Amino acid sequence: MNTKMKLITSLKIWVVIYPSITAALYLLSRSTIELPLYLKTLVLTLLLVPWIIFAGLPFVNYLIKLLQPDKSENTQN
Numbered sequence: 001m002n003t004k005m006k007l008i009t010s011l012k013i014w015v016v017i018y019p020s021i022t023a024a025l026y027l028l029s030r031s032t033i034e035l036p037l038y039l040k041t042l043v044l045t046l047l048l049v050p051w052i053i054f055a056g057l058p059f060v061n062y063l064i065k066l067l068q069p070d071k072s073e074n075t076q077n
Helices: 002-028 037-067
Strands: none
Touching: 002 037
């Protein structure tokens, strides 16, 4: 994987992780249960890693695919 692809992948992951972590921390802070930091981290990773891998990144890839121009339309016969 070249540097450009690594940067693009990093940006995609960041686009999913940042709002997901922010929302999860907000929801967790609103709960009445006070957990130690290591348990909060455990809960967040148990929820967010599958969310990011199975839903977040595929959704970002789908959106990118929708926004890209169709390459078959650009080819001339």
